[in-house]
Amino acid sequence: MVHTSEIVVIGGGVIGLVIAWRLSHNGHRVTVLERGQIGREASWAAAGMLAPHCELDQPDAFFELCQKSLEAYPAFISALKQETGYAIDYITNGTIFPALSDGDQQKLEIRYKRQKEAGLPVELLSAKASRRLEPNLSGHVQMALRYPADHQVENRDLIRALTQAIRQLGGIIHEGTAVKRILTDQSQVIGVQADSVSWETRHIVNATGSWARYLDGVPNTVRPPIRPVHGQILSLATGDAWPFRHTIYSSKTYLVPRSNGRLLIGATVEESGFRKEVTVEGILQLFHGALRLAPALRSYPFEATWSGLRPTTSDSLPILGPTAVKGLYLATGHYRNGILLAPITGDLMADMIENQSIPSLMKPFLPDRFYKPEHREV
Numbered sequence: 001m002v003h004t005s006e007i008v009v010i011g012g013g014v015i016g017l018v019i020a021w022r023l024s025h026n027g028h029r030v031t032v033l034e035r036g037q038i039g040r041e042a043s044w045a046a047a048g049m050l051a052p053h054c055e056l057d058q059p060d061a062f063f064e065l066c067q068k069s070l071e072a073y074p075a076f077i078s079a080l081k082q083e084t085g086y087a088i089d090y091i092t093n094g095t096i097f098p099a100l101s102d103g104d105q106q107k108l109e110i111r112y113k114r115q116k117e118a119g120l121p122v123e124l125l126s127a128k129a130s131r132r133l134e135p136n137l138s139g140h141v142q143m144a145l146r147y148p149a150d151h152q153v154e155n156r157d158l159i160r161a162l163t164q165a166i167r168q169l170g171g172i173i174h175e176g177t178a179v180k181r182i183l184t185d186q187s188q189v190i191g192v193q194a195d196s197v198s199w200e201t202r203h204i205v206n207a208t209g210s211w212a213r214y215l216d217g218v219p220n221t222v223r224p225p226i227r228p229v230h231g232q233i234l235s236l237a238t239g240d241a242w243p244f245r246h247t248i249y250s251s252k253t254y255l256v257p258r259s260n261g262r263l264l265i266g267a268t269v270e271e272s273g274f275r276k277e278v279t280v281e282g283i284l285q286l287f288h289g290a291l292r293l294a295p296a297l298r299s300y301p302f303e304a305t306w307s308g309l310r311p312t313t314s315d316s317l318p319i320l321g322p323t324a325v326k327g328l329y330l331a332t333g334h335y336r337n338g339i340l341l342a343p344i345t346g347d348l349m350a351d352m353i354e355n356q357s358i359p360s361l362m363k364p365f366l367p368d369r370f371y372k373p374e375h376r377e378v
């Protein structure tokens, strides 16, 4: 069977969905092809922190991309809520990054100075002020940094809303459809081949996350050098008794409170190929880190564990943009920040595909930084 679609997005994680949503909004006929269930890989596993300020302190091109995406979030959430009527848990209470040792304190004080000089939104809290804001923090807290502009979102709500919004706009989503091959003619995309079905199209977005290098039919030079980085995560059932108002962040463990009565404890960072098991060692590491931050958590009921594969590049930056095969675009490599970077990725990719030119914010993240072809075509 052969279908046709103006644009085919391969991969129904948050990145594929947000691109499909933006393009559908602008009147394009888009088909999303997802191998499994929509949004059930990294985009389901994520903790939903929108936290560029506590994760990054270099005001470089990547920081700017993150910052722009964070700024776009309120309008993004409100558009999705308005279009679908779905609730999306979006919390703007900020993040607290406590120091529990002299070494932590020294690092955070240096960080505070650098971030303050760069004009970033950061506050320095005494131990007393930290515990006044968050009484469940460990009594060993020496001081903390507060990032009032860092937010968090329930990424699973986001997936549901994006899926519904795309369908309402006339976009087509096929689950259980694994794309095997990209079909080309003289270095121009002409379609995609799944098991027994194919689609004719002139525009394909490869948004297959950690699997982005495994689509056949294109030269090695346009297969993105992506590897999976495993993350294990777990949740406690807190009910209405929120143990924290803020997200609590540390270099090893973070605690993310959700309005739906869960506290997420994340996440391991493991180079273990495509293995996705939740291990005893991983869970022990998370509990150890969480109890160090907040010993009071030991009395909360344990709820669930899960894990996911973060799509990662050798420079830890996303890959966004056109390839040397005309009509084939890449949007992957979002590593630890794919939920944060969703709105800006949707905007930039839709802009590039529609206008056939590269937005300036996208330039540091083009695929050809790994291949350096003689010429680049959009």
Ligand SMILES: Cc1cc2nc3c(=O)[nH]c(=O)nc-3n(C[C@H](O)[C@H](O)[C@H](O)COP(=O)(O)OP(=O)(O)OC[C@H]3O[C@@H](n4cnc5c(N)ncnc54)[C@H](O)[C@@H]3O)c2cc1C
Binding pocket: 010, 011, 012, 013, 014, 015, 016, 033, 034, 035, 036, 037, 038, 039, 040, 041, 042, 043, 044, 045, 046, 047, 048, 049, 050, 177, 178, 179, 180, 207, 208, 209, 210, 211, 215, 230, 231, 232, 233, 266, 267, 268, 307, 308, 309, 310, 311, 331, 332, 333, 334, 335, 336, 337, 338, 339, 340, 341
């Ligand atoms: C434990 C953990 C915690 C995280 N926490 C955060 C956080 O707090 N904040 C944040 O911003 N980011 C976070 N991330 C990172 C974020 O989850 C990812 O960057 C983001 O989800 C990547 O989205 P994606 O759509 O590229 O990939 P995915 O969600 O993995 O989606 C790719 C999709 O492509 C599909 N696919 C693959 N091959 C094919 C094929 N051949 N045909 C059809 N479909 C195919 C897959 O089935 C999958 O659904 C976290 C990740 C993990 C694992």
